[in-house]
Amino acid sequence: MISLENVAYTYGGGELLSDVSLRLAPGSFHFLTGPSGSGKSTFLKLCYAELLPTSGHVTLFDREVRSLDRDEVARMRRRVGVVHQDCQFLDHLPLAANVSLPLTVSNREVSGEDLGDLLGWVGLKHLADALPPSLSGGERQRAALARAIIMGPDVILADEPTGNLDWDLSLRLLTLLVELNRMGKTIVIATHDLNLIRQAKAQVAARVLRIKARRIQLAGADL
Numbered sequence: 001m002i003s004l005e006n007v008a009y010t011y012g013g014g015e016l017l018s019d020v021s022l023r024l025a026p027g028s029f030h031f032l033t034g035p036s037g038s039g040k041s042t043f044l045k046l047c048y049a050e051l052l053p054t055s056g057h058v059t060l061f062d063r064e065v066r067s068l069d070r071d072e073v074a075r076m077r078r079r080v081g082v083v084h085q086d087c088q089f090l091d092h093l094p095l096a097a098n099v100s101l102p103l104t105v106s107n108r109e110v111s112g113e114d115l116g117d118l119l120g121w122v123g124l125k126h127l128a129d130a131l132p133p134s135l136s137g138g139e140r141q142r143a144a145l146a147r148a149i150i151m152g153p154d155v156i157l158a159d160e161p162t163g164n165l166d167w168d169l170s171l172r173l174l175t176l177l178v179e180l181n182r183m184g185k186t187i188v189i190a191t192h193d194l195n196l197i198r199q200a201k202a203q204v205a206a207r208v209l210r211i212k213a214r215r216i217q218l219a220g221a222d223l
């Protein structure tokens, strides 16, 4: 689904990620952890072709990302839902319009029933008409998740999705991601929160990747 082969990345200084080789298999569930600044967000950006590797190869749905033109990158991106660390919304548009924005900008029909079902699933149906500035942190994160999956992606990449949430809300978001995985979606969550990882491992066969000394390794049972 997504694979990296001998990937290195540098923003111009020293190498941030070196010699990264791994494959995110369809339907897998991965956590990515590592100290602040170790390159977790950068890794996710490499996975959805927001960044191209400085060396090595990234393959997205069987296509090497360097061989893709802009339209092809856009098509591939529709298959990857991203929940960003600081979820941004258009503050003048109601929540429902924000969530359905990816469909609107790609000129696709928005079915009121499907949108209602999706908002209901993330527990935000009652806030469909609310403006983003009035939402709590947990509501924003769930809205960001709904927006990330509205195009029906195969893969969901979430960057510190529970970063600003209390434990109960973090668990609620985790449950949604586990449900998505049970529906067959491939999930990658970058997080500092080892308790969240422990909790998830009780629910799902998650693998834990750790960035250490610029490399990504599979963490053992020491979490």
Ligand SMILES: Nc1ncnc2c1ncn2[C@@H]1O[C@H](COP(=O)(O)OP(=O)(O)OP(=O)(O)O)[C@@H](O)[C@H]1O
Residues within 6 Å of the ligand: 011, 016, 034, 035, 036, 037, 038, 039, 040, 041, 042, 043
């Ligand atoms: N656009 C950029 N230009 C230059 N340096 C950058 C850029 N983006 C990130 N960096 C640097 O690359 C390093 C890794 O950043 P990244 O955001 O990938 O780390 P992270 O592990 O996600 O961090 P955190 O856990 O704090 O979110 C940091 O030192 C950061 O300052």
